Amino acid sequence: MEEEKPWALISEVGGEFGYLEELADILRQHFQLICHRELLQNPGLHGPKIQALLMWKYCPAAEPALFRLLPSLKVVVSGGVGIDHLDVPFIRGLGVKVANTPGVVSDATADLAIGLLLASARKILEGHQIALDPKTTHIPQRLMGVEVTGSTLGIVGMGEIGYKIAQRSKGFEMKILYHNRTRRSVADEQAVGASYCERLDELLRRSDFVMIVVKLTSDTTGLIGHRELSLMKPTATLVNVSRGQVVDQDALVRALQLGSIRAAALDVTHPEPLPRDHPLLVLPNVLITPHIGISTHNTASRIVEKMVENAVAAVKGLPVPNEVKSQ
Amino acid sequence: MRSLCYVRCVWRLWGSTKATWLLKVTKLHRSVCQLQHKKVMAEEKPWALISEVGEQGYIEKVTDIMKQHFQIICYKDFLQNPVLHGPKIQAMFVWNAFPAAEPSLLSSLPSLKVVANGGVGIDHLDVPYINSLGVKVTNTPGVVSDATADIGMGLLLASARKIVEGHQIAVDPKTTHIPQCLMGVEVTGSTLGIIGMGDIGYKIAQRGKGFDMKILYHNRNRRRVEDEQAVGASFCQNMDDLLKESDFVMLVVNLTPDTTGLISHRELSLMKPTATLVNVSRGLVVDQDALVKALQCGTIRAAALDVTHPEPLPRDHPLLGLPNVLITPHVGTNTYTTTRRMVQRMVENAVAAVKGLPIPNEVKPN
Numbered sequence: 001m002e003e004e005k006p007w008a009l010i011s012e013v014g015g016e017f018g019y020l021e022e023l024a025d026i027l028r029q030h031f032q033l034i035c036h037r038e039l040l041q042n043p044g045l046h047g048p049k050i051q052a053l054l055m056w057k058y059c060p061a062a063e064p065a066l067f068r069l070l071p072s073l074k075v076v077v078s079g080g081v082g083i084d085h086l087d088v089p090f091i092r093g094l095g096v097k098v099a100n101t102p103g104v105v106s107d108a109t110a111d112l113a114i115g116l117l118l119a120s121a122r123k124i125l126e127g128h129q130i131a132l133d134p135k136t137t138h139i140p141q142r143l144m145g146v147e148v149t150g151s152t153l154g155i156v157g158m159g160e161i162g163y164k165i166a167q168r169s170k171g172f173e174m175k176i177l178y179h180n181r182t183r184r185s186v187a188d189e190q191a192v193g194a195s196y197c198e199r200l201d202e203l204l205r206r207s208d209f210v211m212i213v214v215k216l217t218s219d220t221t222g223l224i225g226h227r228e229l230s231l232m233k234p235t236a237t238l239v240n241v242s243r244g245q246v247v248d249q250d251a252l253v254r255a256l257q258l259g260s261i262r263a264a265a266l267d268v269t270h271p272e273p274l275p276r277d278h279p280l281l282v283l284p285n286v287l288i289t290p291h292i293g294i295s296t297h298n299t300a301s302r303i304v305e306k307m308v309e310n311a312v313a314a315v316k317g318l319p320v321p322n323e324v325k326s327q
Numbered sequence: 328m329r330s331l332c333y334v335r336c337v338w339r340l341w342g343s344t345k346a347t348w349l350l351k352v353t354k355l356h357r358s359v360c361q362l363q364h365k366k367v368m369a370e371e372k373p374w375a376l377i378s379e380v381g382e383q384g385y386i387e388k389v390t391d392i393m394k395q396h397f398q399i400i401c402y403k404d405f406l407q408n409p410v411l412h413g414p415k416i417q418a419m420f421v422w423n424a425f426p427a428a429e430p431s432l433l434s435s436l437p438s439l440k441v442v443a444n445g446g447v448g449i450d451h452l453d454v455p456y457i458n459s460l461g462v463k464v465t466n467t468p469g470v471v472s473d474a475t476a477d478i479g480m481g482l483l484l485a486s487a488r489k490i491v492e493g494h495q496i497a498v499d500p501k502t503t504h505i506p507q508c509l510m511g512v513e514v515t516g517s518t519l520g521i522i523g524m525g526d527i528g529y530k531i532a533q534r535g536k537g538f539d540m541k542i543l544y545h546n547r548n549r550r551r552v553e554d555e556q557a558v559g560a561s562f563c564q565n566m567d568d569l570l571k572e573s574d575f576v577m578l579v580v581n582l583t584p585d586t587t588g589l590i591s592h593r594e595l596s597l598m599k600p601t602a603t604l605v606n607v608s609r610g611l612v613v614d615q616d617a618l619v620k621a622l623q624c625g626t627i628r629a630a631a632l633d634v635t636h637p638e639p640l641p642r643d644h645p646l647l648g649l650p651n652v653l654i655t656p657h658v659g660t661n662t663y664t665t666t667r668r669m670v671q672r673m674v675e676n677a678v679a680a681v682k683g684l685p686i687p688n689e690v691k692p693n
Contacts, residue, residue, distance in 0.1 A: 107515035115484030127655035147664040149473035171537030281498045289493035290505045298513040
């Protein structure tokens, strides 16, 4: 019975870079697993067995060289919703389906986005460092942040995650502006008190917090550059939970150094991680987290479950629930 | 007017050149009179004692609010000559518990009408004692609530999602890869237990609702049904129930004899091992030794504290070395907007007290 389970390729289990054991267990319920390292040790033996490639945090990389080793591959399932790292037309051209895991990522990502906004606005990191510093003798009076309640939040990209961010911000009585390719329904807008900004410029000028929640596509690459940062208030904060490449990082560094904006909080950069000598790492007004938008046990499990659902369907030749047909 | 008559007289008596010279002198005289007049007006402003400006005291920006209504003297300057300065002082502004409203100080302020506190907590003030001297006590409720609720949620999220740890890894010179194991706990849909459902506690509930959190609360008094329904909060008559069911326990009570050591060994052991304690009330509400043990043993997952006892903690305190503790240095109201509002309210209260008018936020002993 064990041998009837189809084979799936993963990066690795355990260690610093692989699936947590508990997540691998979910995979093992439906698949026999082989690690990338093992495959490379004997590609001739292992390669032809593999019907599913289960990508976690971009690994293993879906490159042509890898596909050549996997003649029986039916599906590439990427954990998470972003698929900018996959050449979808190329993969489909090989007769291999592509799937992602939308929906299950949204709450955790929205939570982290608000967490970054609050941590930056209220200088939580700096506060903690002072609280622990061996040289601290007094409570500092000068550790002043900016007010969140009643401020203006501009959401760039009002998809599922963007909308959940709006729902959370409403509790803080934030005035919500949003910019999106398409306008949401009036009912949706009213439910969260969001106002549509047809022009991104208007949102940038009026917002105290600018939240980037778009997909990375050719249209959104470098969406936030010198010009956009200069339109923002000098007291404003940029929060990015989309992809590093949506922001022109050199422009961001300059804007932060010159005070064109107050601060930035980034869960995503390009590359990840940044080179150790990158200026963003030493700016006092930057908060960076290492792409942990979905990093909770709960959400990670649900992502893996959804990956399995999609992979099982593809292997059985059934409709794939979250098939990605175009970029 | 006096100077004008003077000029006319001089002009008639002395002739133009000399009059011109005298006019200049007279202008000077008039300016001096005006200055004296202004000085008289300034002297009509009552005197207020404050801690200090800059350093550990007020940020410079907010002192202009005080100066609109008071002449201010810093504690350090007051101490240089308490006999001279003391009797003038009608109001004392207390910020972060300074200056300390102790008998030794109060006895040198015979004209004191009010101790006006910046902030809502007044556990550092002996209200009955101060009142017995004929001095009123005021605080600044309401204006502190939004910023404190924001910090409560900020600490909850930062702890749950390991934001500080994440940043440290992100900027660490030794980091070569994105870590796979930096896992936090889910906030959306989790259970938030609020202990103390006053103004601040309620605002935390409003914020928690946006995250689809299930909200439990424990309070001396139950809130009205409409209030509960507006935020989807369920009352826990027994605090133990709240402790057992919550994923996040948020402390938002006043510090009183009843709430001192409210959270100790027993309460921590009732909490889930996956739960997080967040404290934005006062350090003494929590038995800190019990908290250290609970965190070391994994009785609870983590703690996030904006308040400790004392503040700051001694540099060798175990809380400072635990990986699952987030501490901020009492920044609950630290935004320019909220700080200004607090000073404005503090001054308003003091002005009313000095003038013998109804005081917006007088604190009466229980």
